[in-house]
Amino acid sequence: MSTDNQSFEQRREHLRGLTDAELHERFWQLAGQIVDPLIALARTHTSPSIERSVLLRGGLSSIEAGQVVEQAEARGLLGLGAGNLVLQLATKHGIPFREAGQRLAAGQGWEEVGRDA
Numbered sequence: 274m275s276t277d278n279q280s281f282e283q284r285r286e287h288l289r290g291l292t293d294a295e296l297h298e299r300f301w302q303l304a305g306q307i308v309d310p311l312i313a314l315a316r317t318h319t320s321p322s323i324e325r326s327v328l329l330r331g332g333l334s335s336i337e338a339g340q341v342v343e344q345a346e347a348r349g350l351l352g353l354g355a356g357n358l359v360l361q362l363a364t365k366h367g368i369p370f371r372e373a374g375q376r377l378a379a380g381q382g383w384e385e386v387g388r389d390a
Contacts, residue, residue, distance in 0.1 A: 319352060321343075321346060324338075324341075324356070325355075328342070328359065332374075333359075333371060336378075337374055340377075340379075341378050344377065345358055350386070350388070359374040359377060360373070361387075362376060362377060362382045365385055365386075
């Protein structure tokens with residue numbers, strides 16, 4: 274047996290007695306451990322380009338998205354998520370997401386969204 278095969282056999286020894294279902298469960302457990310720090314990072318870090326991208330996918334124009342992100346950043350609210358801010362205003366007024374985004378882009382409704390709204 275080659276050294277590579279011996280090394281492989283040694284590394285997999287702790288898995289030898291597991292059933293397919295147990296191996297499947299172990300795989301997803303380890304995958305979760307790998308992804309958890311990425312998810313935590315995504316929840317606490319954003320950027321203007323990411324937030325513009327979210328708003329573009331929500332139907333806002335590039336100019337509108339840029340205006341919302343710029344104003345959210347100036348108000349210290351970008352970390353809450355620009356899409357979240359638009360959604361807050363849309364929900365509060367029962368209006369479509371795009372309309373709420375247009376209002377925020379025009380400078381309207383900012384007092385109704387954010388941390389204390």
